[in-house]
Amino acid sequence: QVQLVQSGAELRKPGASVKVSCKASGYTFTDYYIHWVRQAPGQGLEWMGWINPKTGGTDYAQKFQGRVTMTRDTSINTTYMDLGRLRSDETAVYYCARSGLRFGELLQFDYWGHGTLVTVSS
Amino acid sequence: SYVLTQPPSVSVAPGKAATITCGGDNIGTQAVHWYQQKPGQAPVLVVYDDSDRPSGIPERFSGSNSGTTATLTISRVEAGDEADYYCQVWDERSDQVVFGGGTELTVL
Numbered sequence: 001q002v003q004l005v006q007s008g009a010e011l012r013k014p015g016a017s018v019k020v021s022c023k024a025s026g027y028t029f030t031d032y033y034i035h036w037v038r039q040a041p042g043q044g045l046e047w048m049g050w051i052n053p054k055t056g057g058t059d060y061a062q063k064f065q066g067r068v069t070m071t072r073d074t075s076i077n078t079t080y081m082d083l084g085r086l087r088s089d090e091t092a093v094y095y096c097a098r099s100g101l102r103f104g105e106l107l108q109f110d111y112w113g114h115g116t117l118v119t120v121s122s
Numbered sequence: 123s124y125v126l127t128q129p130p131s132v133s134v135a136p137g138k139a140a141t142i143t144c145g146g147d148n149i150g151t152q153a154v155h156w157y158q159q160k161p162g163q164a165p166v167l168v169v170y171d172d173s174d175r176p177s178g179i180p181e182r183f184s185g186s187n188s189g190t191t192a193t194l195t196i197s198r199v200e201a202g203d204e205a206d207y208y209c210q211v212w213d214e215r216s217d218q219v220v221f222g223g224g225t226e227l228t229v230l
Contacts, residue, residue, distance in 0.1 A: 035219065045157075045165065045208055047219040061218060062123075095164055106212040106219065108155040108170035115164055 002026040004034075004096050004113035011119045017084035020116045022096035029077040030054040033099050035109060036070065036081045038092040050099070050106070051079055086120045093117050124213040126222035133228045134199050142225045144192040144209030152211045154192040156185060159224075160205045168207075169194060196227075204229045 007021040022034060036048040049060035051070040058070045069082040079096065094116045097109035127145040134140040144154060154172050157165035167176050169185040172192065182197045196203055209222040 037221075044224040045159075045210075045221040047221060050219075059217060097165075105153070105214070108153075108167055109157070109165070109210070110167050110170075110176065112164040112166070 002098070002111045004098065004111055006094075006096060006113040006116045009117040009119070011121065012086050013122050014086060014088050014120055016086055016120075017082060018086060018118050019080055019082045020094050020096075020118070021078050021080050022113050023076065023078045024098070025077065027098075029074060031100075033101060033106065034070075034072070034079045035097045035099060036068075037095045037097055037109075038090075039095070039115075040089070040092040043092075048081070048083075048094075053079060083118075086118075088120050088122070091118065091120045123216060123218065124211070124220050126209055126211065126220055128207075128209060128222040128225045130223070131226045131228065133230055134196075135230045136201060137198055140196040140199050140203070140227055142194040142196075142207050142209075142227065144194070144222050145190055146192075146211065147190065149190055149192050149211065150188045152187075152213075154185065154187050155210045156183075156194045157208045157210065158203075158205045159208065165208065199227075199229055201229050203227060 003025045005023045030053045033050045035050045051058045053072045072079045096113040098111045100107040156169040158168045159165040168183045172187040173185040184195050186193050206224045208224045
């Protein structure tokens with residue numbers, strides 16, 4: 001069965017960076033895009049960007065450009081999201097999610113990771 | 123940037139139908155997806171491409187999309203349907219994924 005397993009909770013100080021991993025199993029890793037979505041406490045879902053595991057190509061939401069980097073390691077079916085210059089209001093649960101691509105159109109997020117809590121506090 | 127507007131909350135009695143809307147400019151020309159999120163859990167896809175259901179999702183969940191409004195309808199609502207619901211599109215013009223603000227469904 002398809003699974004996306006994320007790394008554990010992190011605590012960072014403001015100004016630091018954090019790297020969260022997402023290990024895929026149960027499907028061909030390079031056949032689907034991986035997206036990162038975050039959710040602050042009591043707030044809605046916010047899309048951060050995607051990575052194409054086949055090519056390593058990425059696209060980031062304008063809000064995060066220059067501060068986020070998404071990478072992958074195809075040898076272990078894992079993608080990574082690195083967010084720098086963290087602020088205290090960026091405490092949130094960070095999710096990875098899978099989507100397909102159809103004729104250039106990004107499809108729905110059919111599987112999600114369990115989420116990783118990143119706490120930013122001095 | 124493209125904006126999706128959802129009502130913050132919807133309340134419904136058990137056994138009745140709940141309707142959750144998602145408004146956006148010409149949204150009827152885009153594929154809309156809906157997610158259910160219960161407290162402390164990751165979102166779950168309940169409707170995709172406006173009106174299709176993933177396997178395992180009850181037929182009580184249905185969707186439609188036309189003009190400036192997409193709609194998620196949950197018929198014969200049960201207590202277990204109480205959750206937050208989010209609509210989502212991929213905005214081709216900006217190549218960005220957009221989520222609605224979410225709707226909290228309360229079962230009375």
